[in-house]
Amino acid sequence: MQTKEAIKTYLLSRKVGSKLAVFQYLLKYPAYLSHSYLIKNCHISENTLTLYLKELNQDLQQKVAPTIRVISRHGFTALDLSGLDSAECYYKLLGAYCKEATNYRIVTSLLNRKVNSIVALSHETNFSVPYLYSRMKEIDQFLALFGLAISFTKSGERKIVGTEIQIQYCLIDVYWRIFANTELPFREKETLNTFQLVDHYLDFHLADRLTSGQLDKVALVLMLCTDNFPFTSFETVKTDIAKYPSNRIFLQPELDFLKSDLDLCDEQRIILNILLRLTTAKVGTDEENYRHYIIFQENHSPFFDTAKDLVDALMKQFDLAIPENKQVLAILNICRNRLFNTYLHPAQPNMVLPSVSMQQDDSTFRSFMKRLRKFYQKFDQENPQYSADLEKENVDWIMEDLFHLYDCYRQIEPLRIGVNCTSNYYVSDDIIGKIQQVFTDDLQLQKSQMAECDIVISDCPLPDLAPEIKKIYFIDGLANRDSLQLLMERLAQEIFALKNQLPTEVTSKNRLKH
Numbered sequence: 440m441q442t443k444e445a446i447k448t449y450l451l452s453r454k455v456g457s458k459l460a461v462f463q464y465l466l467k468y469p470a471y472l473s474h475s476y477l478i479k480n481c482h483i484s485e486n487t488l489t490l491y492l493k494e495l496n497q498d499l500q501q502k503v504a505p506t507i508r509v510i511s512r513h514g515f516t517a518l519d520l521s522g523l524d525s526a527e528c529y530y531k532l533l534g535a536y537c538k539e540a541t542n543y544r545i546v547t548s549l550l551n552r553k554v555n556s557i558v559a560l561s562h563e564t565n566f567s568v569p570y571l572y573s574r575m576k577e578i579d580q581f582l583a584l585f586g587l588a589i590s591f592t593k594s595g596e597r598k599i600v601g602t603e604i605q606i607q608y609c610l611i612d613v614y615w616r617i618f619a620n621t622e623l624p625f626r627e628k629e630t631l632n633t634f635q636l637v638d639h640y641l642d643f644h645l646a647d648r649l650t651s652g653q654l655d656k657v658a659l660v661l662m663l664c665t666d667n668f669p670f671t672s673f674e675t676v677k678t679d680i681a682k683y684p685s686n687r688i689f690l691q692p693e694l695d696f697l698k699s700d701l702d703l704c705d706e707q708r709i710i711l712n713i714l715l716r717l718t719t720a721k722v723g724t725d726e727e728n729y730r731h732y733i734i735f736q737e738n739h740s741p742f743f744d745t746a747k748d749l750v751d752a753l754m755k756q757f758d759l760a761i762p763e764n765k766q767v768l769a770i771l772n773i774c775r776n777r778l779f780n781t782y783l784h785p786a787q788p789n790m791v792l793p794s795v796s797m798q799q800d801d802s803t804f805r806s807f808m809k810r811l812r813k814f815y816q817k818f819d820q821e822n823p824q825y826s827a828d829l830e831k832e833n834v835d836w837i838m839e840d841l842f843h844l845y846d847c848y849r850q851i852e853p854l855r856i857g858v859n860c861t862s863n864y865y866v867s868d869d870i871i872g873k874i875q876q877v878f879t880d881d882l883q884l885q886k887s888q889m890a891e892c893d894i895v896i897s898d899c900p901l902p903d904l905a906p907e908i909k910k911i912y913f914i915d916g917l918a919n920r921d922s923l924q925l926l927m928e929r930l931a932q933e934i935f936a937l938k939n940q941l942p943t944e945v946t947s948k949n950r951l952k953h
Contacts, residue, residue, distance in 0.1 A: 440584065442616045442788040449581035450543040455536050457483055458491050458498070462532065466525050471515035492516055502535035503528050530621045537617050545571065545578055549589055549597070550610050552670045557595040568595075585609040586784025599671070602679045604710055604782045606670045610663050611718055612788070620655035633658040640697055640711075648722045656719055664711050673706075680706045683781060685741050686713065693734055713782060716775055725764045732767045735774060745825040746773040752818050753841055759848040773840055780832055792839045794846045794939075803941045811841055846939075854937055855883040856930075857892035861899050870896065870926075877927055880934070894933050896926065909933045 440448075447456040460481045464472060478488055496509035506521035507528065520528055537543040548554050548563040561568050575589075582589060587601035587609060599606070636658050637646045649657060669676050680686060689695055689712035690705060696715055697708055723731070735743045747770050754761055761769065779787070791799075798804035815837065819829050856874065860866040871884045889895045894909045901910060911929050913922065 440788050441790050442612050445581060445584055445788050446537070446543075446613065446616060449577050450546060451536060451540050455540070457481055457487075458495055459533060459536070461488070461491050462495055462529065465509070465516065465518045466529060469517070471512070471517040474511075474514045474516065477516070498535070499528070499532060503531045526619070527621055530617070530619045534618045534622055541566070542574060542577055542581070543617075545574055546581060546613070547610075549578070549582075550606060550667075550670070552667050555597050557591045557597070560597075582609070584784070584786055584788055585612075586787070602782065603669060603671050603676045604679070604713060605784060607664050607667070607710070607714060608717060608783060610667065611660055611714065614663075615656060615659060615718075620652055636661060640701060642696075642698060645696060645722070653719060653722070657715065660714050660718055661711070664707070664714060668707060668710075673704075676706045676710070680709055688734070688738055688740060689713065691734065693730060713778055717778055717783070721768070721772070721775075725767075728764070728767050728771060732771060735771075740774065742774055742777045742828050743770070745822075745828045746770045746777075748822065748825070749773065749818060749841075750844070753814070753844060754848075756814050757845055758850060759845065760850060761844065761848045765848070769844055773837075776836060776840060777832075779836065785833060789836070792843055795839050795842055798939065798941075801941075807941045808838060808842065811838060811845070815841065849942075851938070853881045853883050854894065854934060855885065855892040857885050857887075857889040857895040857897075859886070859889055859895055859897040859899070859901065861897075873923070873927070874930070878930075878934070882934075893937055894930065896930070909937070 447459070451459075461477055461483075464477060464480060474485065474488055477483075478485055481488070483491070492509055492511055496507075499507040499509065504521065504523055507523065508519040508521075510517050510519055544564050545560070545566070548560055551563070554560050554563050557568055557571060560566075560571055564571070566574075579588060582601075585601070585608070586605050587599065589600075590598050592598060601609075633654050634646065637649065637654055640661050641657070646654070646657075686709050687705075689709050692699065694712070695708065696712055697703065701708075703711070721728075736747075750761075750766060750769050750773070753759065754766075812834075815834070819826060858867045858870050858874075860870065867886045871886070874882070874884060885892070889897075889901065890904060890908075892908060894911065895901060895904065896911045896913065898913055900912075904910065911926060911933065913926055
């Protein structure tokens with residue numbers, strides 16, 4: 440389960456979840472959408488859709504911007520955002536819905552370190568104590584996904600099961616999935632200069648590389664882990680960190696993201712380094728990555744040798760051509776993923792890699808993943824020195840990492856694209872030039888031998904080509920900008936589909952249909 444799905448399931452009402460689904464479809468398709476399409480895909484009735492569209496119009500105007508309109512005409516609906524950013528509109532609406540949701544208010548109050556009793560929770564949320572107890576079942580189900588459990592003693596004192604890192608990660612994940620960079624917890628965003636905050640904690644060369652979204656995410660991590668630290672207690676934090684002595688490697692200046700003169704204890708510094716690695720993209724240069732690689736290697740860091748040998752074995756088994764700098768990054772990423780398995784709950788909400796999720800229903804993909812799992816099991820059997828490390832891993836996550844490497848670096852022959860313009864010979868050259876301008880990928884473009892191509896663009900029927908060859912026709916002669924744009928969009932779709940096809944046991948060599 441992904442975090443947003445968990446939020447909609449446990450923290451929002453079913454009605455609000457359905458309204459958000461309708462809103463997302465309207466954002467996804469800017470043109471008018473038929474009501475029948477929305478009814479089918481959102482699993483609601485016609486009367487319910489009519490009600491939701493009316494309420495969405497009111498909600499958007501009241502909670503996001505008064506100029507937004509939901510326009511419905513003759514069984515079709517479209518959004519008029521008045522030039523506003525669509526993502527910002529979505530997050531502002533989601534954030535407003537969450538702030539009004541009972542369970543969201545309870546969860547975020549429970550994870551505020553200042554709210555340390557049932558009475559304090561009642562004051563914070565304006566709900567009665569008996570009512571709060573009645574809501575705890577759903578709250579417990581949500582928190583359990585992050586490995587957390589909250590209860591109250593007979594005197595009403597809050598008790599929590601979970602480590603400092605799990606608690607802080609839960610807060611970071613929930614806040615970012617709901618608000619992204621549109622709002623910050625515990626204070627008004629307008630009162631905070633995110634770059635100044637990040638620059639105060641991180642070296643300038645790191646802060647300066649972050650884009651606006653990444654900068655805001657780092658600011659959220661730093662703010663939560665200072666304003667809301669320690670959530671448990673300093674004694675508990677010290678005990679948790681002491682369980683894994685290897686984490687002290689993050690105190691080495693070369694690996695420590697934080698400035699050396701900050702008023703932070705070692706435990707808080709380690710936690711911040713771990714959380715920054717778990718929540719933000721790696722933006723280091725190749726030289727920095729290599730220096731980190733050498734440090735982990737020289738310190739015999741847990742799982743480093745395992746990750747290195749696993750990547751080497753994968754390259755040999757599947758004939759992958761991974762450049763050296765990308766090998767270093769792949770090994771570091773697998774080591775970084777070890778932090779997930781070490782510090783976070785096994786059932787932690789996790790986004791499946793898009794390269795995996797897009798193919799999960801494909802039989803060829805499922806067959807390949809069985810091969811990949813057998814490779815991993817064989818690696819485990821042939822390397823007993825790594826068994827203790829591999830036992831701690833989430834195998835599904837490892838499979839995703841290995842498939843990602845395979846998918847990125849498997850050797851694929853360049854696609855061959857034929858352009859067959861019979862009406863005017865010079866048009867083929869012009870189309871080829873436009874394809875070369877739009878697609879920088881390694882493509883072979885040709886005007887003959889169509890039977891040897893993967894994709895053929897033609898102005899006339901080609902019945903003799905084998906059925907697996909994709910055909911794109913332009914029967915209008917590409918008379919205007921729209922028709923050329925549609926051709927390029929169709930070509931992009933076909934290239935995407937072919938590039939993501941996994942190899943099968945038998946490959947057809949004869950492309951001509953007999």
